[in-house]
Amino acid sequence: MNNSAKSGSGLDSALAHLADVVDQRREAFKAGQIDPKTSYTALLFSKGDDGILKKIGEEATEAVMAAKDSRQSQLAAEQQKRLVGEMADLWFHCLIALSQFGLRPEDVIAELDRRLGTSGIEEKAARKATGQE
Numbered sequence: 001m002n003n004s005a006k007s008g009s010g011l012d013s014a015l016a017h018l019a020d021v022v023d024q025r026r027e028a029f030k031a032g033q034i035d036p037k038t039s040y041t042a043l044l045f046s047k048g049d050d051g052i053l054k055k056i057g058e059e060a061t062e063a064v065m066a067a068k069d070s071r072q073s074q075l076a077a078e079q080q081k082r083l084v085g086e087m088a089d090l091w092f093h094c095l096i097a098l099s100q101f102g103l104r105p106e107d108v109i110a111e112l113d114r115r116l117g118t119s120g121i122e123e124k125a126a127r128k129a130t131g132q133e
């Protein structure tokens with residue numbers, strides 16, 4: 001795997017482009033212009049909140065299992081490829097959930113940007129100190 005692949009704005013634009021496709025599918029589904037039999041994205045939207053959120057749980061579990069298998073097979077290339085595929089499924093289904101709840105990947109990226117440079121340990125301690133936990 002190439003560690004330098006897709007760093008920087010290419011990642012943002014790839015996610016934004018896919019989110020545009022997902023949002024368009026959602027609008028088309030709501031308008032009755034797209035058939036869940038021909039669009040997997042529309043099929044997911046037809047399942048509503050519970051179906052979409054359940055799918056995230058399933059995809060997360062599949063990604064965890066692929067990671068464990070990858071480790072056991074000493075990171076064999078084909079297992080790494082499977083792990084990337086499962087992570088892609090997970091990210092895709094997260095984009096579906098964001099769209100369902102009126103959000104965009106840009107919102108998540110902005111939050112991650114905001115956190116840059118703040119240690120998770122410090123942030124957790126600050127939350128405890130202000131009683132937010």
Ligand SMILES: N=c1c2ncn([C@@H]3O[C@H](COP(=O)(O)OP(=O)(O)OP(=O)(O)O)[C@@H](O)[C@H]3O)c2ncn1[C@@H]1O[C@H](COP(=O)(O)O)[C@@H](O)[C@H]1O
Nearest residue numbers: 018021022025038039040041042043058062088089092093
């Ligand atoms: N990126 C994706 C994408 N990633 C994963 N998937 C689908 O997500 C599913 C993964 O779920 P599973 O592994 O559980 O497989 P499954 O057995 O088919 O699912 P279930 O029957 O268990 O629900 C597969 O059917 C994949 O095809 C995706 N489907 C669509 N996209 C993008 O969305 C666009 C629009 O897709 P359609 O709405 O189908 O035209 C496509 O052009 C792609 O760019």
